[in-house]
Amino acid sequence: MFNQDTIYAPATPVGSGAVSVIRISGPSSLEFVDKLVSFRKGKAVESKGYEIKFGEIPGLDEVLVSLYRAPHSYTGEDAAEISCHASAYVVGEILQRLGELGCRMADPGEFTRRAYLNGKMDLAQAEAVADLIAADSQAAHKLAFSQLKGGYSEEFRQLRAQLVELASLVELELDFSEEEVEFADRSKISELLDKARVKVDSLKASYKVGNAVKSGVPVAIVGAPNSGKSTLLNALLGEDRAIVSDIPGTTRDTVEETMVLEGVRYRFIDTAGLRESSDTIEQLGIGRSLEKLRSAAIVICVLDACDSPSARTEVVRQVLAEVSRDQKVIFAQNKCDLMGSSPGLVCDSAHFTHQAPDFDPSVCDLAGFTHQPIPISALKGEGLDDLRRAIGECGFGLGSSDGAVVTSARHYQALCEASSDLGAASDALKAKLPGDLLAEDLRSAIRALGSIFGEITSDELLGEIFSKFCIGK
Numbered sequence: 001m002f003n004q005d006t007i008y009a010p011a012t013p014v015g016s017g018a019v020s021v022i023r024i025s026g027p028s029s030l031e032f033v034d035k036l037v038s039f040r041k042g043k044a045v046e047s048k049g050y051e052i053k054f055g056e057i058p059g060l061d062e063v064l065v066s067l068y069r070a071p072h073s074y075t076g077e078d079a080a081e082i083s084c085h086a087s088a089y090v091v092g093e094i095l096q097r098l099g100e101l102g103c104r105m106a107d108p109g110e111f112t113r114r115a116y117l118n119g120k121m122d123l124a125q126a127e128a129v130a131d132l133i134a135a136d137s138q139a140a141h142k143l144a145f146s147q148l149k150g151g152y153s154e155e156f157r158q159l160r161a162q163l164v165e166l167a168s169l170v171e172l173e174l175d176f177s178e179e180e181v182e183f184a185d186r187s188k189i190s191e192l193l194d195k196a197r198v199k200v201d202s203l204k205a206s207y208k209v210g211n212a213v214k215s216g217v218p219v220a221i222v223g224a225p226n227s228g229k230s231t232l233l234n235a236l237l238g239e240d241r242a243i244v245s246d247i248p249g250t251t252r253d254t255v256e257e258t259m260v261l262e263g264v265r266y267r268f269i270d271t272a273g274l275r276e277s278s279d280t281i282e283q284l285g286i287g288r289s290l291e292k293l294r295s296a297a298i299v300i301c302v303l304d305a306c307d308s309p310s311a312r313t314e315v316v317r318q319v320l321a322e323v324s325r326d327q328k329v330i331f332a333q334n335k336c337d338l339m340g341s342s343p344g345l346v347c348d349s350a351h352f353t354h355q356a357p358d359f360d361p362s363v364c365d366l367a368g369f370t371h372q373p374i375p376i377s378a379l380k381g382e383g384l385d386d387l388r389r390a391i392g393e394c395g396f397g398l399g400s401s402d403g404a405v406v407t408s409a410r411h412y413q414a415l416c417e418a419s420s421d422l423g424a425a426s427d428a429l430k431a432k433l434p435g436d437l438l439a440e441d442l443r444s445a446i447r448a449l450g451s452i453f454g455e456i457t458s459d460e461l462l463g464e465i466f467s468k469f470c471i472g473k
């Protein structure tokens, strides 16, 4: 047990609702509860394990109190949860009385911090609690929940164990270095090191998806003025969010709105049409469009079927010149309702492809793109299912991987450190440098990985992590 005092905090938001919960944790929890509540039968301190007791706070409310004996509670300490009627007055009164009795109001995240310090969960699990509370889509929830259940930490533990094994081989060699024997089999070391590097790098790479899923996958809608980008945003959202007009250059600033598709939250960003402009405000808007285009995980490039093939090719060129290899680009040919029956469109697209012979799909990872844009009509709502399917195929969905997916910037940072340490170790090995240099790099990588699940932590780090929690968690 690390903490001696007893803390309390509301665990539910105060407002209208049926029930509010106030949480108490620490060695004197049950005594405080007995001072506050008259139970119909017995006393809280007589409770041996989990128990729910009915009682009354004289003159204030009837309550149900859940009692937990250490270590069988969330925090690992003696704890209680008072369920009262959700009245701001009742809750405020209970909190005040607990304070007067000598209980201390908890800091943000203090309950979870105690759970971590008392060994109820590791640090990655504790962080997952905050992520789980914040999760607003099925995908974000799935990642947070699997981290909470410990599978995530287990992958890092195994990886760290591999490195410890590796380091011990190197240390063994060091122990015997006086005798100038190369004790450890360097090819075995090299093999283990390569394996660990592959794993670290794949975990590092997972952050791209993990971070996008946690904060919403950014999808930029770009294209020429008047091509129907704002109409498309509205059609996808099913509401009139962005202003639409037949005047090119209608959208000046970016318009952003989130939406969940197949359990994944996407942030759709409508942008100003790309063109040469002498208007200062429009130029600023186009600058923002380009920023959003470069930073999006997915780019929907809207082509106007009414534009000339060369104009469309120019837009495609411009977009492909801006995107990087790890972005997904979907081409949608809009206004297909104006093209008559579909053969006209196919013919038109073929022409368009012909106009861009130097199209190199490998320039970027073109999801579902086969030189044939997806025909849509944003106005009539046609082809939107195909577009949504293409978005789903960009790989941010749930089925993409069962392994650990990194969602935390802190964990990503630790992986970057481990990756660079392992790179240095690998170079040292290749250059046949002395074992102690190799050992130092490995130790540093082991420390970095251990910091993810809290093998060694500082008070400062814990303070930073738990300060982001809400009170009462």
Ligand SMILES: Nc1nc2c(ncn2[C@@H]2O[C@H](COP(=O)(O)OP(=O)(O)OP(=O)(O)O)[C@@H](O)[C@H]2O)c(=O)[nH]1
Residues within 6 Å of the ligand: 223, 224, 225, 226, 227, 228, 229, 230, 231, 232, 243, 244, 245, 246, 247, 248, 249, 250, 251, 252, 271, 272, 273, 274, 334, 335, 336, 337, 338, 376, 377, 378, 379, 380
């Ligand atoms: N027939 C038809 N018209 C469309 C379609 N999509 C958009 N339009 C029309 O095209 C015009 C421009 O639409 P917007 O959505 O404002 O175009 P935009 O790309 O946002 O234009 P800027 O903001 O100026 O860059 C409007 O008159 C729309 O009604 C479509 O699928 N079919």
Ligand SMILES: [Mg+2]
Residues within 6 Å of the ligand: 229, 230, 231, 242, 243, 244, 250, 251, 270, 271, 272, 273
């Ligand atoms: Mg617009």
